[in-house]
Amino acid sequence: xxxxxxxxxxxxxxxxxxxxNLDRDAHFKLLHDNPKARFATAxxxxxxxxxxxxxxxxxxxxxxxxxxxxxxxxxxxxxxxRRYPDRFIGFAIVPPQDPGMEKELRRCREAGxxxxxxxxxxxxxxxxxxQQQVERFTAVCRELDLPILMHTNEQVGHYYPGKGKIGPxxxxxxxxxxxxxxxxxxxxxxxxxxxxLMPEVHESLRHVYYDNAASPFLFRPQVYAAAxxxxxxxxxxxxxxxxxxxxxxxxxxxxxxxxxxxxxxGIWGENAAxxxxx
Numbered sequence: 604x605x606x607x608x609x610x611x612x613x614x615x616x617x618x619x620x621x622x623x624n625l626d627r628d629a630h631f632k633l634l635h636d637n638p639k640a641r642f643a644t645a646x647x648x649x650x651x652x653x654x655x656x657x658x659x660x661x662x663x664x665x666x667x668x669x670x671x672x673x674x675x676x677x678x679x680x681x682x683x684x685r686r687y688p689d690r691f692i693g694f695a696i697v698p699p700q701d702p703g704m705e706k707e708l709r710r711c712r713e714a715g716x717x718x719x720x721x722x723x724x725x726x727x728x729x730x731x732x733x734q735q736q737v738e739r740f741t742a743v744c745r746e747l748d749l750p751i752l753m754h755t756n757e758q759v760g761h762y763y764p765g766k767g768k769i770g771p772x773x774x775x776x777x778x779x780x781x782x783x784x785x786x787x788x789x790x791x792x793x794x795x796x797x798x799x800l801m802p803e804v805h806e807s808l809r810h811v812y813y814d815n816a817a818s819p820f821l822f823r824p825q826v827y828a829a830a831x832x833x834x835x836x837x838x839x840x841x842x843x844x845x846x847x848x849x850x851x852x853x854x855x856x857x858x859x860x861x862x863x864x865x866x867x868x869g870i871w872g873e874n875a876a877x878x879x880x881x
Contacts, residue, residue: 606875607850608661609721609752609789609816609842610648614679618642628667630726634765641846645683648845649690655850658872659881663694666723666754670701677707681714692879694718694752698727699740712747717879719744720752721789725767732776741781750785750878752814753777755793757821771795775804778811785878787812789842791826799833812878814842815870819852824859827866836866840875 617624621642625632634640643651648660662683664676673696684693695711697704697719708719724731731737731753744751758770770793778786788795792813799805813835818826830836843850857867875881 604658604872604876604881605656606659606661606841606872606879606881607652607657607843607845608787608840608875609814610660610662610845611643611665611721611847612645612648612662612679612683613642613664613676615644617675617679618644627672628665628669628726630723630765631665631667634665637764643846645679645687645691649687651845651849652690655854657850659690659692660845661692661694661718661752661875661879663720663752664696666696666698666721666726668698668727670698670703670707673697674707677711677716681711681716684715692717694720695749696720696722697740699729699737700727704740705743708743708747708749712749716749718750718752720750720787721754722751723754723765723767724769724773725765730773731769732773732780734776734780737777737781741784745781745783750787752787752789755788755790755795757790757793760821763820769793771798775808779807782807782810785810785812787814787840787842787878789814789816790821791815791818791830796830796833796835796839799835805834812838812840812874814840815853816842816844817847819848819856824856827857827860827862827870831866837869837874838878839870840878841870841872 680693693716695716755774
């Protein structure tokens, strides 16, 4: 089974009124206030899955501060999973500190969604290293058995819209403060995986996985060799960040590495299937 764990979808109606919807959330506008911005419906994702050999995709909206906007995105994900139960796994988006967070997560769980994310801390005005700000959120996720896909960023290098300030240090604190939550750190955890060369860090991050979203924009292909050295390749998941990138871009990158076929199979889906309990 080939699985993409990081795919953003929006409803056709939302995309149709995109100019109006850009003004509903400051971070969403930051990411997409560009004529070249790409948006995808469930059917767009299905078409790309057929082209790239992806069997199942984890789909979600875009992290936002307004719970009403998040609920709209979740409704579309719920509808999508009901229409294509064999192709899509739905995650819910919520602002973690909103008073209605718990009710919305329970609603989404009852409707068949299987996780939470992608949570973008800058979008939801949350410092994930401050346990007081996230403790209720993580407790609800534990109770409902919902893995968390958390956005992270490298803290050096070039700027791009949406590059936040949540890097390895904040991600590490979030992880060790919540050892019973299942966590995926997007974008290689902003480099957190490298610190798993430290034995105590490797031990304390047993519950943490990493997706490689946007990797071709951020790192040379040798990042996979670094992940092997850090002992985390069995925890690396394909996350295309579609429609930003297609899985095909990652396949091209893998061809420039020394990844074994077994390691490729792991990243391509076996690791995700183990993490998600499929």
